[in-house]
Amino acid sequence: MELNRRNFIKFLVGGVAGIHVTPLPWKLTDDSAIWTQNWPWVPVPPEGAFATESTVCTLCPGGCGIEVRKVDERTVKIEGRTDYPVNPGGPCPVGMGGLQLLCNEDIRFTRPMKRVGPRGSGDFKDITWDEAMEALRGRLAGLREQGRPEALVAIDGSPRGSTQALLLERLLMSMGSSNYTRIPSAEDTFWMAGILMQGNEGPMAFDLENADFILSFGSGLLEGWGAPGRVLNAWGMWRGEQKGKTRIVQVDSRASNTASKADRWVAVKPGTEAALALGLAHVLVTKNLYDRAFVRDHAFGFEPWESSDGKRRAGFKALLLEKYAPSKVSRMTGVPAAEIERLATDFARARAPLALCGKGKGDLNGSLYETMAVLALNALVGGINRRGGVLVHDKLPLDPFAAVEADAIASAGLRKGRLDGAGSATFPFAQSLVNRLPELVLKSRSTPVDTVLVLAANPLYTLPGSGAYRRMFEKVPFIVSFSPYRDETAMMADLILPDHVFLEKLQDVVWPSGLQYPLVGLSRPVIEPLYRTRHAGDVLIGLAKGLGEGVADNFPWENFEEALKERFKGIAEGAPGLTSFDGSTPPWETMASGGDIRADYESLDDLWEKMQSGGLWFRPAHAYGVRNGLFKTPTGRFEFFSTQIELALEEQSQHGGTDEVLARMGVSARGDEACMPHFEEASSGGDPAHYPLILVPYEMINLASGWIPSPPFLFKTIFDNQLLKQDSFVELNPETAAKLNLRQGQRVMVESPAGRIQARVSLFEGAAPGAAYLPLGLGHTAYDEFLKDKGANPNEIIEPARDPLSGLPAWWNTRVRLRRI
Structure with missing residues (x-):
């Protein structure tokens, strides 16, 4: 053809x-x-019997209730619980993806190990648990024999007040070391502000669900703030059944998810939230919109007064009138004066207004003076211990264990005090300052630290100035990691004693962050440990017993479960609570009704048995409106003027002037102003002429930014303008980018006085001019191919600056410049 x-x-x-x-x-x-479908390498899940088990998630301090679906003994899915009051519904994305952190051998340690290669190489050798325990026991026993127990330091990321945290601190005290340090968070700042202004050591409790006006100063309500499951449920209620009844105003320098979905976004210059809060307070005072009865009957330091030495004190009201008029605050914050007045008026006229603080997820500690300013704003509208406000609680009645009985060696070590200076004249209100360790170790000729125990923490990744921590760990003779994960800090360790991961481990969840009622969750194991790991609490108890009578006598328990159960004696004998929740009446409605709570248990054994099934004890009751006898400050009132700050300054001024003492604390204010909420301008080691932009790290709900890694599936939820292949994106306002002659997608080097990282440019109208925004949770140098070398970690270039007065890290003070590459 x-x-x-x-x-x-x-x-x-x-x-x-x-x-x-x-x-x-x-x-x-x-x-x-x-x-x-039949290739030999395609996994085919075996068939089996379906079952579900309830427990509590411990991947963040939120403590959401979860239900784990199993096929025989294999976990296949994580869902939310409807019978748990914190989050009657689904968990957050990290919690939903948690199974990937359980079964992934590429990111987990499966057995004890010791380092055989250069430090940081990740070259380890398998050893037995007996060998591992003896290696650490011998090291600690040697410190006591040498009379150097204080050379033992712990870095702990366990939740505040948890039994695991108490056991680690107890081990150090029994050894003779005061050097127990914690990874800081917003809870530490809340605690300090509560002590200084209210005199209460209980947690800061926000009655979100009963508020009708939420004024959030940077709190990422949709980014994972507080207990994420609880806040997301509250948001759904505000936008569902209560739509139009609760207004949400987000004060933020960036158009975050929360800002974008709020009723109003108030864009401020980065780091000026305290100034805005005080500007709003000024308007409340000048327009007589504040709660005069509360201020008159229950507050101190607002109006002028004469102190016992005959000195005339101006008070907080005078400070507001002098320095925080809307016109002045507008110049500080960039918010128009008219908007400041309108926002203050709206806030004051709401039935139950509530101001929140704690930036992002609340995993990072904030500014102490900023937190005090927001708390003062709540007080001015009478929102302290009022329905829909900030509730004042005592500590949970969990038994704190008997006091440590220190032998002669321990007593000598404890007398040498803390290495980090927490509680000293310079940092009188700090309990722990882990951020000071690198400075102190690196400047010494021979390190004062011999052994570091790292538990539930990854300071090489999560703390600012991570390069300094790396240099510190290179200098410390012996490092022990209890991490179940192959994280950056564990790679520097000499000895790995891998803990169980959540779902394998018994843990207590003590009062989830921001919750308005007392609650203790019990996270129970739903499967047997997959590998040769061991509960860190059991390791600490076993280690103490191996160190002999001086230490062992302070650890009478056979295992962690026995120690945990003992703590519940206080709950069994204290105020009545409940061990089950049927979901019919939300706890905030029960609280508002003022109904009596009758315990549904009769003894400690009965309470413990019921907690094994429900994993819960809570008390949905509160005495709203009670203020008499509520505040435990020296004046017995809510203090706009903190007498405890004044006392600390007076005590230290005997060794130098008050101005010198304040300078050592990093406080720029002088006189009475230092004892009251005020705005402290951010200070940076970077010259604005050479580093023109302020660096603002931000958090996302779909990425873990703490010590626990992100489940790899979550990387599929990240947009291409946040992470593209191996590159993070630095967000810039188009106006800022134009001045720097930068375009969308262009590669740049982000440089600060502390270091440099690489990123691409993302033009974003929602970014404040003059600022550079980078996401936290990327830039790992450890783990597996799905996590390692994905993006950049802003902590590498954040300067290790200190927050004034608290001494904790300052996360939002670093200045940077961008250089095209």
């Missing part, structure tokens, strides 16, 4: 028709489906 155009077309038409007629394509498709 001649091949011409006509015949060629006939051939094609016939071929197409033949393909549709013949069964060959359909047979090939069928065979392909069969072959691809």
